[in-house]
Structures are given as C-alpha cells and as structure tokens.
Amino acid sequence: MKKKIVVAITGASGAIYAKLLLNKLHLLESQIEEVGIIMSDNAKEVWQFELGDKSYEQINFTFYGKSNFMAPFASGSAKFDTMIVIPCSMGTLGRIASGLSDDLLTRAADVVLKERRKLILVTRETPLNLIHINNMKTVTEAGGIICPASPSFYNKPQTIEEVAETVVNRVLDLAELQNDSYRWGK
Numbered sequence: 001m002k003k004k005i006v007v008a009i010t011g012a013s014g015a016i017y018a019k020l021l022l023n024k025l026h027l028l029e030s031q032i033e034e035v036g037i038i039m040s041d042n043a044k045e046v047w048q049f050e051l052g053d054k055s056y057e058q059i060n061f062t063f064y065g066k067s068n069f070m071a072p073f074a075s076g077s078a079k080f081d082t083m084i085v086i087p088c089s090m091g092t093l094g095r096i097a098s099g100l101s102d103d104l105l106t107r108a109a110d111v112v113l114k115e116r117r118k119l120i121l122v123t124r125e126t127p128l129n130l131i132h133i134n135n136m137k138t139v140t141e142a143g144g145i146i147c148p149a150s151p152s153f154y155n156k157p158q159t160i161e162e163v164a165e166t167v168v169n170r171v172l173d174l175a176e177l178q179n180d181s182y183r184w185g186k
Contacts, residue, residue: 002033003177006073006083006112007061008105011042014087014124014149015050018043020161020168021086022059024179031177035061036073036080038105066103073108076115082175083112087124087149090132096121096144097135109144119144120174122167145174155182 005025009018025035039056047056064071072078085092085105092105096119101107112119121139123146125132136146151157151166169181 002031003082003175004034004073004078004080005032005175006036006038006080006108008038008083008085008088008092008108009040009043009047009056010085010087010089010092010105011040011046012087012089012092012124013046013050014122014164015043015047016160016164017122017124017149017167018047018086019051019055020165021084021171022056022061024168024172026060028172028177028179034072034080036071037061037063038066038071038108039063040066040105064104066105068104069107071104071108073111074104076111080108080112080117082118082120083108084120084122084171084175085109086120086122086171088121090123090125090135093121093123093132093135093139097138097142113142113144116143118175120147120171121145122147122149122171124149147171147174154184 073080096109101110151163157163172179
C-alpha cells in the first residue's frame with residue numbers, strides 16, 4: 001500500500017536533512033502515493049544560507065502555504081499516513097505539544113496525532129532545556145516520535161551528506177518505507 005506523507009520544513013538549522021529526505025522520497029516514489037510539503041519562510045532562508053542555493057524550487061512535490069487550511073492533510077479524512085517535520089525547531093515542537101493549530105503545519109500535526117497516525121519530529125537543537133524535554137515528553141505521550149538529528153557512524157561516512165543521510169535513513173525506517181541503507185550486523 002502506497003504512503004501519503006506530509007513533510008514540514010522549519011527554520012531550524014539542518015536544511016541538509018530536509019533536502020536529503022526529499023531526494024530519497026523521489027527515489028522511493030513507487031512506495032508513495034502523495035507527498036505534500038509545508039516550508040516556512042525561515043526554512044527557505046536557512047536552506048539558502050546553509051546549502052547556498054534555492055534547490056527547493058525544483059522539488060516536484062506539491063507545496064502548501066502556511067495558511068492554506070484547504071490542503072488535504074488539514075483534515076483526517078484525507079488519510080495521510082505520516083507527517084515528518086525535518087528539521088523541527090523547538091518553537092514548532094512547543095506549538096505541537098500545546099495543541100495549537102494556528103497554521104497548516106501545526107494543524108496537520110494535530111490531525112496526525114488525533115487520527116493516531118505517525119508523526120515524526122526530527123529535532124535539531126542542543127543543549128535542551130527542561131521546556132524542550134517536557135514538550136518532547138508531551139508529544140511522545142500523544143503518540144508522536146521524537147527522532148533527534150543525531151547521526152550514526154557505524155557505516156563510516158566520508159562526507160557531510162553521508163553523515164546526514166544516516167539520520168534520513170532512520171526517518172525513512174520510522175516512516176515504514178523500504179530503503180536500502182546500512183544495517184547493523186549485515
């Protein structure tokens with residue numbers, strides 16, 4: 001069964017994670033029915049600053065504005081399976097944890113949680129304060145998955161992209177997509 005996925009990109013540092021995830025989702029298109037993207041203005045600025053380009057403009061998935069509550073995933077009836085927030089800022093985490101639905105991103109997260117579907121937040125902040133930790137606890141108790149952008153080094157990555165890809169591969173596993181990546185013990 002093909003997946004319907006929402007990808008939200010916030011202005012937290014770590015645009016490389018979003019870029020690699022979107023590239024991988026294109027490669028896995030045989031497993032995907034639909035991908036909708038929400039990208040904040042800050043995310044676009046961070047992408048340009050960190051990656052030195054506007055390659056997000058060439059992505060062939062549908063983009064939705066932050067105020068577009070007519071987006072299909074603003075309702076549970078659209079049956080989107082998974083929402084991935086990558087990178088997830090602590091501000092976004094806090095709004096999701098408090099149940100605010102003041103824009104499309106937080107509304108979509110609220111819908112995914114209320115429908116008991118998969119919400120994956122790729123948090124990108126360090127160090128954490130107690131408010132961050134409590135917000136992570138709240139989201140986890142509500143059924144969300146906190147997946148910190150903490151790379152692994154088992155596969156001996158050689159480039160920054162290979163390091164970041166270890167996080168993206170973990171996210172794809174959490175989203176239950178079949179992906180060829182390093183597996184411990186094989």
